[in-house]
Amino acid sequence: MTIKNFTFFSPNGTEFPVGSNNDGKLYMMLTGMDYGTIRRKDWESPSNTALNVQYTNTSIIAGGRYFELLNETVALRGDSVNYIHANIDLTQTANPVSLSAETIDNSNKVDLNNNSGVLKVLIDIRTTDGLGVISAKAPDNVTYLDKVVINSFSTTSGSLDIGNGITFKWQKKGEIVSIRWLGRLTNVNSGTVFARKAPAQVIPNETKELVGHFANTEKSFHIDLEPDGTFRWWGENKANGSIRGTAMYFIK
Structure with missing residues (x-):
């Protein structure tokens, strides 16, 4: 039997080490996320050029992992609905996050904080014709809560x-x-x-x-x-x- 402590005072600086898996689980619990939901904030609107989308300055949380897309470009298929995924592979320690445009939503809800595997999450949907992007839709930022108590409500x-x-x-x-x-x-x-x-x-x-x-x-x-x-x-x-x-x- 073991109790592992993380967010506590460490007298010698080594008793309660912080790890990325533990942080990931903490972020998910605090935000009411599961492995199929994301948080996405576009600090600058993504731009479309022909059959490409560029994420100029976008922040994303997926699977409890936080990353930023800075001038990151994804090539799109023409005359298609492009489901853009973030792929998080912790075995690729130098570059654990990649983006891919796919023809269907292939989100898989892999529990990468407790098990092995590559987590795929949908971060964007871009519809194209033969020349460029004609519509865009970001997934909803979903929060799962068992109960909400609000002390103040504007009336x-x-x-x-x-x-x-x-x-x-x-x-x-x-x-x-x-x-x-x-x-x-x-x-x-x-x-x-x-x-x-x-x-x-x-x-x-x-x-x-x-x-x-x-x-x-x-x-x-x-x-x-x-x-x-x-x-x-x-x-x-x-x-x-x-x-x-x-x-x-x-x-x-």
Whole structure:
């Protein structure tokens, strides 16, 4: 039985040695990563020249190993979806990291901090035609957590008369918005755009259909909140009456 200590005070400087495998595991635990996820930060945007991509100044963490791509160029296949991988081979002590462009995602989740093997991770996707790059997509920076506790969450709220007697009351917590419809509607036709737009902080990135109803009736309606902040009525023509309703949506 053994307890190996690493991040502790070492009286003689030799009792608790630091190793790259131990550091790699530490970084993965702290960031909630597994062997199929990465952290990538482009300090300068990669550039495309014909069928080549150059990573001018990019930082990457994969498998708990940190490395930088400085003016590193990868040749791409034409008329293809190029899956660009970082290949980490710890047996190649002078040059443990290489990049390759492949036709499919060949990520393999090899546990290189506890076992042997070459870890392959996807760091970029570049789609080409016969002349050059036509689109690019970086993999998501994924974090795996069992539980999140947040001590502080930004909350804002407000109220807006959007026109035709309707009040839009809202409360925003993070990226979630809850709303209430209030007021007495006066003579509005289906498809009508209301006079006032939503405040910038609650405008969604896609149209949200926010449902409500007429008080003391079985009639319902919805008002679209569009990505430019426009409110648009969808209900019966020449609608009148007191309205109520609550709804919730994500900004993104």
